[in-house]
Amino acid sequence: MDNAASLPSDAALDRCAEEPIRIPGAIQPFGALLLLEPRHLLVLSRSANLQPLTGMMASPGQTLAEAGWPGTLTAALAEWSNSDDALYSAPAQLPTGRFRLSGTRGPQGLLVELETEPEAPGPGLDALYPRLKLFLDELDPASSTQTIMQGAAREMRRLTGFERVLIYRFDSDGHGTVLAEDGDGSLPSYLGHRFPASDIPAQARALYCQNRIRLIPDARYTPVPLEPPVVGTAQAPVDLSAASWRSVSPVHLEYMRNMGTLASMSVSLVIDGELWGLISCHSAGPRLVGPQIRAASEFIGRVLAHHIGANERSAAHAHRIALKDIEVGLVERLSRVGSLKAGFLENPQAWTALLSSAGAALVWKDEIHTIGATPTASQIRALAEWLHAQGVDRTFCTDCLGTVWPPASAFADTASGLAAASISRLHGSFLMWFRPEVIRTVQWRGDPHKTAVDQSGALHPRRSFEIWQEQLRGRAEPWRRSEIDTLADFRSVVVNLILRRAEERAALSEELQRSNVELESFSYSVSHDLRAPFRHITGFAELLKRRARNLDDTASHYLDNIVQAAVTAGRLVDDLLRFSHLGRAALSCATLDMNKIVEEVRQGIDLNEAQPRITWHIDKLPPAWGDASYIRQVWYNLMDNAAKYSSGSAHPEVRISAGRQGQDIVYIVADNGVGFDMAYAGKLFGVFQRLHRTEDFDGTGIGLALSKRIIDKHGGWIKGEGVAGAGARFCFALPQRNERQ
Amino acid sequence: MKKIKEVRPILLVEDNPHDLELTLTALAQCNFANEIIVVRDGAEALDYVFQQGDYAARPSGPPAVILLDLKLPKLDGLDVLARIKADSQLRQIPVVMLTSSREERDVVSSYRLGVNAFVVKPVEFGEFSEAIRSLGMFWAIVNHPPTHPASFGGQDVQG
Numbered sequence: 001m002d003n004a005a006s007l008p009s010d011a012a013l014d015r016c017a018e019e020p021i022r023i024p025g026a027i028q029p030f031g032a033l034l035l036l037e038p039r040h041l042l043v044l045s046r047s048a049n050l051q052p053l054t055g056m057m058a059s060p061g062q063t064l065a066e067a068g069w070p071g072t073l074t075a076a077l078a079e080w081s082n083s084d085d086a087l088y089s090a091p092a093q094l095p096t097g098r099f100r101l102s103g104t105r106g107p108q109g110l111l112v113e114l115e116t117e118p119e120a121p122g123p124g125l126d127a128l129y130p131r132l133k134l135f136l137d138e139l140d141p142a143s144s145t146q147t148i149m150q151g152a153a154r155e156m157r158r159l160t161g162f163e164r165v166l167i168y169r170f171d172s173d174g175h176g177t178v179l180a181e182d183g184d185g186s187l188p189s190y191l192g193h194r195f196p197a198s199d200i201p202a203q204a205r206a207l208y209c210q211n212r213i214r215l216i217p218d219a220r221y222t223p224v225p226l227e228p229p230v231v232g233t234a235q236a237p238v239d240l241s242a243a244s245w246r247s248v249s250p251v252h253l254e255y256m257r258n259m260g261t262l263a264s265m266s267v268s269l270v271i272d273g274e275l276w277g278l279i280s281c282h283s284a285g286p287r288l289v290g291p292q293i294r295a296a297s298e299f300i301g302r303v304l305a306h307h308i309g310a311n312e313r314s315a316a317h318a319h320r321i322a323l324k325d326i327e328v329g330l331v332e333r334l335s336r337v338g339s340l341k342a343g344f345l346e347n348p349q350a351w352t353a354l355l356s357s358a359g360a361a362l363v364w365k366d367e368i369h370t371i372g373a374t375p376t377a378s379q380i381r382a383l384a385e386w387l388h389a390q391g392v393d394r395t396f397c398t399d400c401l402g403t404v405w406p407p408a409s410a411f412a413d414t415a416s417g418l419a420a421a422s423i424s425r426l427h428g429s430f431l432m433w434f435r436p437e438v439i440r441t442v443q444w445r446g447d448p449h450k451t452a453v454d455q456s457g458a459l460h461p462r463r464s465f466e467i468w469q470e471q472l473r474g475r476a477e478p479w480r481r482s483e484i485d486t487l488a489d490f491r492s493v494v495v496n497l498i499l500r501r502a503e504e505r506a507a508l509s510e511e512l513q514r515s516n517v518e519l520e521s522f523s524y525s526v527s528h529d530l531r532a533p534f535r536h537i538t539g540f541a542e543l544l545k546r547r548a549r550n551l552d553d554t555a556s557h558y559l560d561n562i563v564q565a566a567v568t569a570g571r572l573v574d575d576l577l578r579f580s581h582l583g584r585a586a587l588s589c590a591t592l593d594m595n596k597i598v599e600e601v602r603q604g605i606d607l608n609e610a611q612p613r614i615t616w617h618i619d620k621l622p623p624a625w626g627d628a629s630y631i632r633q634v635w636y637n638l639m640d641n642a643a644k645y646s647s648g649s650a651h652p653e654v655r656i657s658a659g660r661q662g663q664d665i666v667y668i669v670a671d672n673g674v675g676f677d678m679a680y681a682g683k684l685f686g687v688f689q690r691l692h693r694t695e696d697f698d699g700t701g702i703g704l705a706l707s708k709r710i711i712d713k714h715g716g717w718i719k720g721e722g723v724a725g726a727g728a729r730f731c732f733a734l735p736q737r738n739e740r741q
Numbered sequence: 742m743k744k745i746k747e748v749r750p751i752l753l754v755e756d757n758p759h760d761l762e763l764t765l766t767a768l769a770q771c772n773f774a775n776e777i778i779v780v781r782d783g784a785e786a787l788d789y790v791f792q793q794g795d796y797a798a799r800p801s802g803p804p805a806v807i808l809l810d811l812k813l814p815k816l817d818g819l820d821v822l823a824r825i826k827a828d829s830q831l832r833q834i835p836v837v838m839l840t841s842s843r844e845e846r847d848v849v850s851s852y853r854l855g856v857n858a859f860v861v862k863p864v865e866f867g868e869f870s871e872a873i874r875s876l877g878m879f880w881a882i883v884n885h886p887p888t889h890p891a892s893f894g895g896q897d898v899q900g
Contacts, residue, residue: 539766
């Protein structure tokens with residue numbers, strides 16, 4: 001997914017993103033801080049307000065004991081330090097009053113914070129428990145996420161006393177949308193509004209995941225420096241990531257003041273390690289929230305995140321199951337049909353339903369097939385090329401294609417959303433699903449496009465939180481996680497299917513090769529062994545006829561028939577062999593002078609006639625590209641047929657001409673002979689198909705089949721037209737020479 | 742004019758009895774003076790030309806022409822042809838391949854091995870006997886064997 005490129009992400013914002021928020025070198029003045037070396041509780045650093053706030057000294061290099069801290073306190077801290085507990089929390093009586101000690105472990109040592117326990121102690125855990133229990137009881141697992149968030153916002157406000165509590169969620173671009181709100185009306189309602197991603201810089205987001213709660217009781221505070229600000233041999237600044245009272249960025253404080261809220265508290269909603277959203281509490285005036293309430297707030301945040309996560313997971317799961325049903329049905333149909341293309345074109349509904357899209361495309365090698373609403377074929381082709389160039393070898397999803405690939409803006413209406421799966425890396429083949437643009441009106445709090453950089457180049461947070469409406473264009477309904485998972489699953493099924501088909505094809509072609517070899521040896525032995533007996537029959541019949549000189553007419557006729565039959569059978573064998581040869585022979589193509597070939601064939605045919613009666617009309621013919629001996633065979637077959645079938649006419653005529661049809665040159669042989677009934681046209685080119693009786697016209701019935709095979713092998717076509725009793729017309733076309741030949 | 746003893750025999754290599762009978766009939770009609778020696782397989786053909794085995798004691802001298810069927814038991818016609826054409830003494834003997842086959846590979850192989858003529862036996866007897874007659878004419882009568890065998894290549898036509 002892309003980041004919203006249209007939002008401010010210039011140098012100033014980058015500087016904001018680089019701001020060292022983990023190591024500000026200062027804390028808020030609402031507590032004091034000690035950084036202790038864990039073994040001897042040696043003071044490494046401390047906040048400058050430690051002594052004024054607590055009345056206790058702690059100079060760097062001293063142990064707490066040496067600095068005169070109460071033995072019970074140091075013993076308890078030492079015990080925690082040696083334990084496995086991540087956190088420490090205990091009350092302590094110090095010279096200036098009662099304090100709450102909170103300890104966390106940081107990379108540089110123990111971070112111990114001290115803050116005053118309120119004079120009138122706030123509700124203790126025992127007092128909080130019944131309320132939290134009530135809230136937990138309300139969290140019916142069946143409740144919608146919205147209901148739970150609403151309850152959490154209300155409970156949070158009741159618990160903390162802030163004037164307004166917002167619960168918002170970050171979208172994939174980092175913008176936050178307020179989904180639930182509870183307030184007393186003193187601050188404006190932000191429900192449904194969006195806050196630009198730039199409001200919370202990336203490193204602040206990361207910190208939100210780690211430290212789940214942050215309180216700023218008064219945005220006007222003066223930071224308290226750490227002394228010394230750097231520790232250890234590396235003299236590294238003190239890492240305050242885990243500290244409650246880490247001082248925040250001045251930019252953020254300005255942002256708060258601009259928004260009219262002096263106090264804020266944020267509780268992170270972290271789901272599966274990702275910052276899903278925030279519970280954000282505000283008050284116009286200052287508001288200090290004690291450690292117990294903060295702990296309870298954090299607890300509410302965790303419970304809420306837990307429930308939202310569970311809800312989302314179960315919703316995603318249900319959706320995934322629904323999609324799986326469609327997928328299984330589709331795969332089942334795919335495996336039944338012969339090709340991916342057929343599976344695609346024959347199941348348009350299931351195909352688009354799989355990813356709830358308006359259209360889909362199959363890009364397979366040079367072919368593009370589409371169903372539903374899609375960009376044009378050439379746009380899809382360009383898109384596939386772009387995906388290929390991007391190195392997409394699995395899946396790719398976006399809900400704003402025009403942003404990641406500007407040419408797509410031209411067809412934003414049909415394809416602002418694209419889900420693509422590569423099905424052949426080699427051929428750049430893809431499955432694609434398209435979602436149309438959905439124009440949304442968004443109410444921003446502040447203009448997200450406006451950068452807030454003054455003339456000096458320094459960044460200031462925006463001052464305006466006025467509603468700024470925007471129509472979001474070029475965006476489709478986002479792809480859900482379950483849909484992206486489904487796409488990945490479906491892709492692997494399709495790829496496996498393609499691989500299996502390829503294997504089957506390979507096996508088939510092996511089989512074919514084997515049977516070709518068998519066929520060849522078969523035809524070889526036929527050519528030797530089948531011809532011989534026919535030769536013997538004619539030979540001995542001839543010899544018998546010569547020897548028996550006094551045979552009567554009938555006996556002599558019988559002998560003639562025997563010879564005739566054997567000769568015909570021999571010729572059949574020869575023709576069949578020639579036909580089967582053609583399948584195996586390679587063509588040796590050259591430019592052919594068709595005039596020359598036709599003239600030679602004509603002379604040959606005329607020579608065979610006792611008295612040539614045929615009138616030939618032969619036009620000038622353009623040259624062709626083909627195998628001379630095979631093309632000569634075609635001319636011979638067609639011209640010999642024409643001569644043969646027109647021989648019964650009073651004035652037999654054969655016309656030979658040529659024409660152009662598209663890329664092809666078409667040659668035509670027409671006669672005025674007996675013709676044929678077009679009802680039998682389908683049988684013209686079959687092996688041993690005859691449309692006339694043998695005693696009328698001689699021949700084995702293989703000439704046209706052979707001709708068709710020759711022309712097919714050249715990549716051309718042949719067809720015959722006829723009218724019974726009114727002549728026949730045969731055309732054949734040969735493609736122009738191309739690189740493949 | 743040649744003397745009788747100079748009329749060398751025609752060697753006919755044919756395994757099929759019908760073909761043999763027809764060929765002999767056709768040859769008989771030609772009234773050649775040549776004796777016809779018939780052998781029935783490739784091995785016997787080699788025995789004859791190399792004067793070995795059953796033919797070790799035959800009168801010496803090569804045949805005028807060998808009419809060689811392609812498909813033969815034991816050694817086939819191409820094997821026989823190869824052996825004859827590989828022998829510097831015997832390669833001068835004209836060999837005519839007689840066959841039923843129109844298979845191109847047979848024709849190509851035969852010519853590659855140095856055959857002098859390749860004849861596909863016609864189905865009609867008239868044509869067949871005409872082919873035999875003209876072959877016999879050319880190779881057995883017109884064609885003289887070289888006086889010095891080493892002086893010419895096997896495939897050349899000497900007249």
